[in-house]
Amino acid sequence: MTRQEVYKHKAQIIKAMGHPSRLMMIDALAEGEKCVCELQQLVGSDMSTVSKHLSVLRNAGLVDDRKQGLQVFYSLRVPCIINFFGCVEAVMDQRSEAAAAYSATR
Amino acid sequence: MTRQEVYKHKAQIIKAMGHPSRLMMIDALAEGEKCVCELQQLVGSDMSTVSKHLSVLRNAGLVDDRKQGLQVFYSLRVPCIINFFGCVEAVMDQRSEAAAAYSATR
DNA sequence: ATGATAGTTGGCAATGTTACCAAACAGGCA
DNA sequence: TGCCTGTTTGGTAACATTGCCAACTATCAT
Numbered sequence: 001m002t003r004q005e006v007y008k009h010k011a012q013i014i015k016a017m018g019h020p021s022r023l024m025m026i027d028a029l030a031e032g033e034k035c036v037c038e039l040q041q042l043v044g045s046d047m048s049t050v051s052k053h054l055s056v057l058r059n060a061g062l063v064d065d066r067k068q069g070l071q072v073f074y075s076l077r078v079p080c081i082i083n084f085f086g087c088v089e090a091v092m093d094q095r096s097e098a099a100a101a102y103s104a105t106r
Numbered sequence: 107m108t109r110q111e112v113y114k115h116k117a118q119i120i121k122a123m124g125h126p127s128r129l130m131m132i133d134a135l136a137e138g139e140k141c142v143c144e145l146q147q148l149v150g151s152d153m154s155t156v157s158k159h160l161s162v163l164r165n166a167g168l169v170d171d172r173k174q175g176l177q178v179f180y181s182l183r184v185p186c187i188i189n190f191f192g193c194v195e196a197v198m199d200q201r202s203e204a205a206a207a208y209s210a211t212r
Numbered sequence: 213a214t215g216a217t218a219g220t221t222g223g224c225a226a227t228g229t230t231a232c233c234a235a236a237c238a239g240g241c242a
Numbered sequence: 243t244g245c246c247t248g249t250t251t252g253g254t255a256a257c258a259t260t261g262c263c264a265a266c267t268a269t270c271a272t
Contacts, residue, residue: 004126006198007126007127007129007130008126009198010126010129010191010194010195010198011123011124011125011126011128011129012124013194013197013198014120014123014124014129014194015121015124015125017117017120017124018117018118018120018121018122018123018124019117019121019229019230020110020113020114020116020117021113022117023113023116023117023120024113035248035249036248036249036250037248037249045231045232046231046232046233047248047249047250048231048232048233048234048249048250048251049230049231049232050249051249051250051251052230052231052250052251053230055250055251060197061197061198061200061201062197067238067239067249069239069240069248070238070239070240070246070247070248070249071247071248071249072248072249072250077197077200078193078196078197078200080192080193080196081193081197083189083190083193084189084190084193085116086186087184087186087187087189087190088116088119088120089116090184090186091119091166091167091168091183091184091187092112092115092116092119092167094167094183094184095167125259125260141218141219142218142219142220143217143218143219151261151262152261152262152263153218153219153220154219154220154221154261154262154263154264155260155261155262156219157219157220157221158220158221158260158261159260160219161220161221162259173219173268173269175218175269175270176217176218176219176268176269176270177217177218177219178218178219178220
């Protein structure tokens with residue numbers, strides 16, 4: 001795999017996380033596996049939309065699926081993702097600090 | 107900020123990282139600040155393209171810019187992002203393990 | 213001033229993403 | 243068997259992202 005291909009692959013994985021609904025689902029899956037129906041209630045979109053979001057996460061290697069009777073349960077494949085969200089929050093906080101500092105100097 | 111808005115904001119930050127060229131630049135910036143010209147050489151696109159990628163990163167709050175003479179130097183604002191890349195690599199590795207396991211059982 | 217260098221911005225065509233609906237599919241049950 | 247429920251897939255219209263070119267701005271040197 002060339003360096004370019006590695007970055008492309010990493011970008012694909014990160015891009016899979018870059019959607020509000022998918023982020024919400026990943027957060028929920030941190031608690032443990034959930035069926036599509038539960039995730040649908042959580043995000044509030046059409047079930048077909050939720051299913052497509054989940055297939056994006058599956059293709060990226062972020063979640064696993066397990067069929068049990070009528071339901072399909074999804075689970076996080078690589079839990080370290082969750083740690084990262086703290087860092088994203090740090091980015092958010094730093095932005096609001098900057099905004100606050102700006103408004104203080106106006 | 108509602109829960110939806112928070113997820114939208116987080117998604118925006120993560121999405122900003124979800125492009126091969128931007129990922130490559132973030133990785134390079136982990137070593138320290140770099141001018142646009144260096145980053146351009148690194149990714150090999152038109153300078154206008156690189157500049158637009160950098161503005162995506164700046165808007166997301168991921169990098170800072172500093173002008174010095176003719177050059178503009180960019181730097182990472184929140185270095186914890188780098189830790190996360192190890193986790194993305196874990197996702198990649200686990201995928202190739204799964205592929206290896208699959209090809210072994212065929 | 214003139215010109216050269218480093219970056220940014222606007223425009224635009226090509227491409228990718230998203231969300232809904234409708235249709236298909238699979239497992240469990242009458 | 244046929245129906246119900248949970249999920250996936252196909253189609254498509256609206257929207258967002260990308261990358262190049264050309265035009266512009268800003269700083270420095272002659």
